[in-house]
Amino acid sequence: MRCYPRVSAPLFCLFLVTTVTSMLPAQQEVVIYDEAKVPQFTLPDPLVGPNGEKIETAEAWNSKQRPYLIQLFETQVYGKAPAAPGKISYKVTESSDEAFGGKARRRQVAIQLTDDPEGPVLNLLVYLPKTDKPVPTFLMLSFYGNATVTDDPAVMLPTSWLRDNKDKGISGHKASEKMRGTSSGRWPIETILDRGYGVATAYYGDIDPDFDDGFQNGIHPYFNAEGQTKPKADEWGSIAAWSWGMSRALDYLQESEEVDGEKVISLGHSRLGKTALWAGATDTRFAAVISNNSGCGGAALSRRRYGESVQKINKSFPHWFCDNFVQYSHNEDACPVDQHELIALIAPRPCLICSAEEDRWADPHGEFLSGHYASPVYELLGVEGMGVEKMPAINEPVLSRLGYVIRPGKHDVTTLDWQRYMDFADRHVTKAAD
Template identity: 75%
Template structure:
């Protein structure tokens, strides 16, 4: 009988009736049982405590920023996309080592003399994949092989250009007065498990250190740290409204966007799309992708401490509604898709719902949806939730909602 136990434990739950009973930690109850009843208590005590728990037990603590950020504008045009946009390509040095990793940021900005609100995002296949514009630099680092995208031997070819453009409606973003800033996440840390020997991690090891300590940063925390370095640049750019930068991410980069929003207060708003386990979905539900499954398939994403919660979610001192609560009182939009059951759409909604009391404590609007919103009837409140038909992807309709959400809660259009 015991030999069948691991197989039973690995069974993927897709039925609400099979979800085990669980109790969520209350974000408004302190470690000693004290009720958090004021914004001051939250900001001075509870928020730092919860942030520390997520650093120690889930994502890992990242190092401080380099003392000085070095960057170089590698290409610039005020007549991009047939004269409709400005294009900027910027190389950001991520460490003090001139031979260290470089984050290459591509920006498309509407043609205006005013600083523009901007979506800051990471992409999966390099900047050239988001648009067929021949002026975009091809990525030079490691890429996941993809024959359809022209990636072989982990290297980009010209075939890569525009392969992901369906996820990036640059025209829609620009027409609505927003800029788009994007960078390839692999510039920060290539997305495969090599024991943290490549990417950003080795540049911060102590003498003799070979890998991060159990409480130190995994790849998601590294990608979030890279988003902060991009923000360092955007903050000093006169073309960007630096108080109106919205961090957005899809899938594993949706997890990254949420964590970046939690640790980086300069992001004005946070949008996660289909972020699932380790993102917006409640871990304790164990619906679709579980903690054990994600830690097994992607052992480099989280810190080593997080493996303690494989098949042991109830023992974790935090759950993902508290991650969303760490974004408060800033706007946060959680987006799901009906066909993406692996990411547990209901669990993503419930995270927003159970984060809502923190928003309300801080004197702003929480989630305006007592029940899970119907498909294509988004609740675009300050803490919002939307679910659409279709699969695990980013679609034009998603961007339409991101823009409406930003209009309502960031720019006040």
């Protein structure tokens, strides 16, 4: 049993103790929302190597431990994604310097994801403030397409499969004019532009539609080997595919002279918060990573089994992870990694973990603890970790390089959340780099 250097005695007693599996039924069906019912568990130490050796230098972390942990997450959790294409192919399909009454530039870009001209296309929407300098930019996938994030009539409707949603005017899995601006409450674009940031977004279904059909749709079939009909047990599920797609968007943003390619922030909410974390862990070109209400498979510790468990997420969304992850349903302690090590893989780059008080399904306390237990890696690499021993109170954000915020309310993205994202980026991405 290993005690991390920064763990307080109460946390040590509660969380870093010998595993007692008898406290948890073999087939957990009741959702745990009571801290007293959280089973005892032992977390793997991110600074202990595969042979038990202590990782004590940044060189050892970067050359040995980080690749080792990436390999474990690839083969046991998210699945291995294919290599980046040798050259990105894209076309600017629409452009204007008069968006939002003339205050912003709008670019719509079709990014070809494969060599097949009939293959999947990622349609990227970019808004940038008018300036002569390259702009730091938030990159965030959307759930229903670019036309939902704004009522701008010039934004193209998605053509990919959409989940039916009466409130958004979507039926028959097809887009309609009724969907314009229906998610704009989560996207205060003009406020973001006024703060000096760009916004880039694309529909995650352009990469891989979010339903389980054995990976016969989306990007996966284009990378199957001859005779292969679905990914192998250690190959990419949908989260890894969406993350891979975020990197393809970053390919374009780094080529754009209008975007500061060294200051692109990977951001996501809910399942796309999981996606943003994995994208940031695997692609070190992202300047910073922000997850919002990412929960199980994202920032929350799996071994806590609080709220959504590994069993429940695998049962409800079997396509999100690689098939190897199924073996850890009701068996979280057997997994060689936990989510604090995902956060550690982002080090030493800035990372902000955001929770909501009423979003117990996503386990806010477990999200905080992942940041807490990732802090020793940040410190080993010569930067500050979370810097607090206890979970902060509501609306008392910790905006250290490895930060944590919990706000009142439910599972959502709010204007207050965006204020925190930009405050964090001001401190660790823009001003820190000047």
